[in-house]
Amino acid sequence: MDNLQILKIAFYGASISLIIVGLYAVITKRNLIKIVLGLSIMDNGLNLLFITIGFVNNGTAPIFSPLVMEKYKTVEAASQVMVDPVVQALVLTAIVIGFGVTAVALALVLRLYRHHNTTNIDEIRNLKW
Template structure:
């Protein structure tokens, strides 16, 4: 795929702007909403935005996935020059490993937060954070 400069600019701005907008929407939901489940939903949306941002920072135009598949290294001796030539066209694997960790940890955080929400509801019979005043339970 050969991108012209114009297309490149459009894609660049659209990915970053989308990630920032999703982060803003998630933070707005987490800060403004009264319902505790809505707060956790806002944090989850925030998480998605950050993941998109990190992956799109590591992208390289018309790059391939960082996998040396059999089709890629088929009739090519594995010398240092060949590997360097192949790896010049690969996207950055470091943010991908980071986001892989972040998604799994985010799920654990969401599960613990939701179990705390269930426990609070069982005690107070409400989820409004204005009515949950006493911190001791």
């Protein structure tokens, strides 16, 4: 196994374990802040997974600049070494959405804390959980 493969496996493993850690936190933790943290970790794992899929070893930016064309001659050869810009655009969007969700979640936690004076999810049970 060469270094590249190890690197790829490491990235996939890291992102999937981040998702699992996040999911674990969301399901088992009773503290509202920790649950929000779990959601955030899950988001990050997902984003990392997206980036990993677009990964190209020694890749360049997806711009057909004169410098790149000089090095690789044809468009086909140049496009082989370019990283996928779509996943990066998706991740940028997903980061913003994740930020929004985290902000709203924290605002709700604050509201819950003021109302119930606790951040323990077990003690907040006015509605059926």
